[in-house]
Amino acid sequence: MATEALNRRAYDLADPHVIARANTQMTTQGVCVLPDFVTAAGVQAMVAECDDLSPLAHRSSPRRNPYLTKATGAGTNTAVLYDSLEVLAYDQFPPTSVLRGLYASHELLDFVRRCLGLEVLYRYADPFGALNVSIMRDADVLDWHFDMTDFVVSIALQSSESGGDFENAALIRDAGEQAIADLLAGDRSHVRVEPMTPGTLMLFNGRRSMHRVSPIRGTVPRYVALLAYDTKPGTDSTNELKMSRYGRLPA
Numbered sequence: 001m002a003t004e005a006l007n008r009r010a011y012d013l014a015d016p017h018v019i020a021r022a023n024t025q026m027t028t029q030g031v032c033v034l035p036d037f038v039t040a041a042g043v044q045a046m047v048a049e050c051d052d053l054s055p056l057a058h059r060s061s062p063r064r065n066p067y068l069t070k071a072t073g074a075g076t077n078t079a080v081l082y083d084s085l086e087v088l089a090y091d092q093f094p095p096t097s098v099l100r101g102l103y104a105s106h107e108l109l110d111f112v113r114r115c116l117g118l119e120v121l122y123r124y125a126d127p128f129g130a131l132n133v134s135i136m137r138d139a140d141v142l143d144w145h146f147d148m149t150d151f152v153v154s155i156a157l158q159s160s161e162s163g164g165d166f167e168n169a170a171l172i173r174d175a176g177e178q179a180i181a182d183l184l185a186g187d188r189s190h191v192r193v194e195p196m197t198p199g200t201l202m203l204f205n206g207r208r209s210m211h212r213v214s215p216i217r218g219t220v221p222r223y224v225a226l227l228a229y230d231t232k233p234g235t236d237s238t239n240e241l242k243m244s245r246y247g248r249l250p251a
C-alpha cells in the first residue's frame, strides 16, 4: 500500500499534536516543512518509479509571466521569466504507482486538510498537474511563479549535486503588486530557502506564494513530486499552461 511509504514513527497522522504543529507552521510562516515524512524505502521506491517513467517526461522551456500566462497587460503581468524542465504528468503514473496511490489516499488528503485547518479540501482537477513530478537536470531552472491551484504538497525525492534550491516568498501575493515587482527586481526580503532533503514533505500556498527553483548543477537529476489541492471542487489549470508544461491537452 502506498501509505506504507509514510514514516509513521515520526508522524502519526491522526495525532492532534502533529496536526497542530503543522497548522501553526502554516499560519505563522505560510509554509509547513515536515522532514523525513516519507521513509528511506518509500523514497527509494518513488525514485525508482521516476527513473522508469522519465523517458516519458515532457521537456519544455517556456517564457511566461509570474502568473504562468503570456506576458501581457501591465505591471508584473509583463515580466518575462524562463523555465527549463521535464515533467511527468498524473496520467503517466500507472495504477500500481506508489506516488499515485499516495495522492489517491483519503488519509493523506484528510491529513493535509486538517493541517490547513479547513472543513473541505479537494484534489486539483487538472488531469496532468494534479500529481506531477518535476525532473530537473544540469542547467535547468524554474523561475518565479504563482501556481494555479491553492495548495501544493511537494515531496523531495532526489537532490541535484548542487543548486535546485526551493526559494519561496510565502503569501507575497497578499502584499500587493509592488512587493511582487520588488522581488522580481531582486529584493530578497520576503524570500526563504526551504530545506528539501529527500523524504521531506512541504505544504505551501502556491497560489499566493511566489516560488522558484534555482539552477541545477551536476549530473544527478532533481526529482520532486507535486501533489495539488484546492479549496474549490473542479479547479483546473488553463489549456495554455497544459500545452506549455505537458505539450498536450486532455483527449
Ligand SMILES: O=C(O)CCC(=O)C(=O)O
Binding pocket: 134, 142, 147, 154, 166, 211, 212, 213, 224, 226
Ligand atoms: O520543484 C519544485 O520544488 C517546485 C515546482 C513548482 O513550483 C512547480 O512545478 O510549479
